[in-house]
Amino acid sequence: MDQRSTRDEPLDPRSIKSRTAMLEAARSLLASEGWDAITHARVAETAGVGRATAYRHWPTVNELALEAASIEIKSVSTLVTGDLRTDLLAELRALRTALVDRGLKHLMVSVMERAIHDPEFRKIRHQLNQRGGENLRNLLRDAVKRGDLQSTIDLEEIVSLLVGPIIYEVVLHDQTTSDKRLVRLVDFVLRGCQPD
Amino acid sequence: MDQRSTRDEPLDPRSIKSRTAMLEAARSLLASEGWDAITHARVAETAGVGRATAYRHWPTVNELALEAASIEIKSVSTLVTGDLRTDLLAELRALRTALVDRGLKHLMVSVMERAIHDPEFRKIRHQLNQRGGENLRNLLRDAVKRGDLQSTIDLEEIVSLLVGPIIYEVVLHDQTTSDKRLVRLVDFVLRGCQPD
DNA sequence: CGTGTTGTGAGTCAAGATGTCTCACAAAGG
DNA sequence: CCTTTGTGAGACATCTTGACTCACAACACG
Numbered sequence: 001m002d003q004r005s006t007r008d009e010p011l012d013p014r015s016i017k018s019r020t021a022m023l024e025a026a027r028s029l030l031a032s033e034g035w036d037a038i039t040h041a042r043v044a045e046t047a048g049v050g051r052a053t054a055y056r057h058w059p060t061v062n063e064l065a066l067e068a069a070s071i072e073i074k075s076v077s078t079l080v081t082g083d084l085r086t087d088l089l090a091e092l093r094a095l096r097t098a099l100v101d102r103g104l105k106h107l108m109v110s111v112m113e114r115a116i117h118d119p120e121f122r123k124i125r126h127q128l129n130q131r132g133g134e135n136l137r138n139l140l141r142d143a144v145k146r147g148d149l150q151s152t153i154d155l156e157e158i159v160s161l162l163v164g165p166i167i168y169e170v171v172l173h174d175q176t177t178s179d180k181r182l183v184r185l186v187d188f189v190l191r192g193c194q195p196d
Numbered sequence: 197m198d199q200r201s202t203r204d205e206p207l208d209p210r211s212i213k214s215r216t217a218m219l220e221a222a223r224s225l226l227a228s229e230g231w232d233a234i235t236h237a238r239v240a241e242t243a244g245v246g247r248a249t250a251y252r253h254w255p256t257v258n259e260l261a262l263e264a265a266s267i268e269i270k271s272v273s274t275l276v277t278g279d280l281r282t283d284l285l286a287e288l289r290a291l292r293t294a295l296v297d298r299g300l301k302h303l304m305v306s307v308m309e310r311a312i313h314d315p316e317f318r319k320i321r322h323q324l325n326q327r328g329g330e331n332l333r334n335l336l337r338d339a340v341k342r343g344d345l346q347s348t349i350d351l352e353e354i355v356s357l358l359v360g361p362i363i364y365e366v367v368l369h370d371q372t373t374s375d376k377r378l379v380r381l382v383d384f385v386l387r388g389c390q391p392d
Numbered sequence: 393c394g395t396g397t398t399g400t401g402a403g404t405c406a407a408g409a410t411g412t413c414t415c416a417c418a419a420a421g422g
Numbered sequence: 423c424c425t426t427t428g429t430g431a432g433a434c435a436t437c438t439t440g441a442c443t444c445a446c447a448a449c450a451c452g
Binding site for chain 2: 033034035106109110112113114116117122125129157160161163164165166167168169171172173174181184185188189191192
């Protein structure tokens with residue numbers, strides 16, 4: 001999204017090296033132990049750099065935490081067949097995989113918690129929402145254009161109907177949301193969108 | 197759920213007084229500033245008690261945090277009319293109100309975050325889920341008995357379809373989920389449950 | 393009402409965490 | 423080659439954490 005060259009310019013290879021090492025360490029710590037593990041000392045130790053170096057790059061822990069949580073989530077572009085049901089299903093599968101298999105669930109919940117009290121983290125949460133539902137929104141918009149979907153229904157609400165239950169089951173119930181469940185979910189929503 | 201008299205017996209009024217004062221302080225701090233504010237020092241200071249007293253009641257911060265998060269959520273029993281649509285709507289309104297107006301949203305997200313790494317908090321999360329969806333499950337079960345709802349559909353999935361989107365919108369998008377939206381949600385789900 | 397018990401507040405204390413600073417050094421770039 | 427710059431190691435003052443003591447007042451009980 002943003003190239004890290006507008007404000008600070010860490011063109012020195014040494015700076016880049018220690019910086020990336022610390023960020024990687026911070027993300028690992030965040031995923032495995034949560035926010036409490038994000039301290040200058042722990043991160044520096046884990047990254048194998050000096051403690052003072054961590055302070056140089058991020059004067060406060062919050063700045064460090066913020067940057068550690070700012071992960072560029074690559075929206076795995078599932079191949080679009082044109083059949084809405086198939087494409088939605090593929091997209092939801094990708095979402096589930098990202099949440100469960102990769103640590104996105106942990107990250108999301110962590111960011112959610114910080115977002116309650118920190119406006120900066122609200123921005124990150126917003127980006128996660130935006131990126132996470134991007135493909136889904138595109139699919140639905142194209143389907144409306146094609147006429148496969150009623151245009152009277154707000155797309156954001158359909159996204160909510162599809163994503164909401166998955167988030168709910170994965171995050172609040174530690175369920176994996178089986179493949180059959182995903183199929184039922186998609187069919188249910190598509191059925192509800194059908195004109196009578 | 198459990199009467200706090202099985203293990204420890206703080207029958208001394210002084211003990212009860214300082215204990216409740218600290219728990220109230222801890223909950224207030226948790227809601228307003230998050231987990232970082234939950235320390236023996238801050239809680240004791242806020243409650244107006246000595247720092248050592250906090251250590252006496254809860255040797256570790258985690259025990260304190262755990263008890264502070266263990267709120268007995270009173271499921272506001274909405275009056276049941278017998279009409280499924282009306283009753284579901286009332287129930288979802290109550291859920292939304294609890295999440296948004298009262299601090300349940302904050303508490304829930306805080307507990308979710310801790311639950312990732314702490315099994316004790318997973319129990320609390322489970323209780324929140326259980327209690328939060330209790331009325332809803334009862335409504336659906338009765339509707340199936342009455343024949344107002346197809347019995348082939350898993351009730352837990354319907355709960356997920358109803359609650360998921362609300363959680364998603366409230367927690368991840370800071371939306372309030374308008375009343376119209378709730379109506380559309382209920383109608384959508386009921387429509388999807390109709391036999392063809 | 394008196395008396396022993398018990399939780400408390402204030403304070404002390406050691407150990408550890410936190411943030412700042414200095415300095416020798418080596419990698420970077422001219 | 424030589425200056426600049428980020429680094430690691432360490433010193434340092436300060437704050438936090440958890441354990442401890444002790445005088446005191448509220449409590450339970452006779």
